[in-house]
Amino acid sequence: QKEVEQNSGPLSVPEGAIASLNCTYSDRGSQSFFWYRQYSGKSPELIMFIYSNGDKEDGRFTAQLNKASQYVSLLIRDSQPSDSATYLCAVTGDYKLSFGAGTTVTVRA
Amino acid sequence: DTAVSQTPKYLVTQMGNDKSIKCEQNLGHDTMYWYKQDSKKFLKIMFSYNNKELIINETVPNRFSPKSPDKAHLNLHINSLELGDSAVYFCASSSGLAGGNYEQYFGPGTRLTVT
Numbered sequence: 001q002k003e004v005e006q007n008s009g010p011l012s013v014p015e016g017a018i019a020s021l022n023c024t025y026s027d028r029g030s031q032s033f034f035w036y037r038q039y040s041g042k043s044p045e046l047i048m049f050i051y052s053n054g055d056k057e058d059g060r061f062t063a064q065l066n067k068a069s070q071y072v073s074l075l076i077r078d079s080q081p082s083d084s085a086t087y088l089c090a091v092t093g094d095y096k097l098s099f100g101a102g103t104t105v106t107v108r109a
Numbered sequence: 110d111t112a113v114s115q116t117p118k119y120l121v122t123q124m125g126n127d128k129s130i131k132c133e134q135n136l137g138h139d140t141m142y143w144y145k146q147d148s149k150k151f152l153k154i155m156f157s158y159n160n161k162e163l164i165i166n167e168t169v170p171n172r173f174s175p176k177s178p179d180k181a182h183l184n185l186h187i188n189s190l191e192l193g194d195s196a197v198y199f200c201a202s203s204s205g206l207a208g209g210n211y212e213q214y215f216g217p218g219t220r221l222t223v224t
Contacts, residue, residue: 032210043199043215044152051210086150095208096165099152 003027004091006100014108019076021103023089026070033065033072034090034097044088047074079107112136113216115200121222122190130185130219132200140164140206141183142213143175144199152199158183159206190223197221 005024013019025033032051036044050056050063050072062075072091076083086102113134122128134141142165143155157165158177172188183200197218203211 031208034212038150043218045215046212049210049212088152092208094165095206096154096157096167097207097213098154101149101151 003093003098004089004100006087006089006103008101009104010106011103012106012108013079015079015081017079019079019083019105019107021074021076021087021089021105023072023074023091023100024070025072025089025091025098027091027093027098028067028070030091030093032092033063034092035061035063035074036088036090036099038086038088038102040085047087076105079105081107081109083107113200113202113214115198115216115219117219118217119220119222121224123224124190124192126190127186127188128190128221129187130198130200130221132183132185132216134181134200134202134214134216136202136204136214138202138204138214139180140203140211141177141180142201142203142207143183143185144201144215146197146199146218148196156183156185157207164206187221190221192223195221195223 034049035047038044060077064073089100090097140159142157156175161177200216201213203213205211
């Protein structure tokens, strides 16, 4: 059974729209949740992390966490072509990060 | 200056060979990791070290042996390479153990191709 699940996509959105990415996890003891962005052929880079229920905003990005539902999401507002990448959800547990398979986002100009 | 560096960037070798990948971080972090990313882009932890001590050893074949000579270096040696070892291997580091709110910084990756 997968520990972290994401919709694989691809998710195609027009420029300027909101991209919504979802992630569910199985370990109720997980405390911290991360969103990484990975461009093709590059290494993952952190966008933001969240550890409290509710919303956390950073620029055009908003992370949402609901521990009761074991659900974390990422919203990208005013999507730009430069946002086209794979977004990886990662969840802590047992001194390690468990990653989802990623959601590929394509922003259409 | 590169925060986390890996060498080589590309590695093409034949089945049965032994190869090593080196990783160095200049961030002063205590914890380093090796991840494997397969063709489906799934990123999976292999090993983690904290202050040169092995913390995580996932279900990885014992053909894979990590070595941490000091806190800034974590190398990966692979014996008797198999076709299924073909993947991108990422080194990463963080200032604290995964489980806390510590960002992991990834190296550029080493693309290993076994023929």
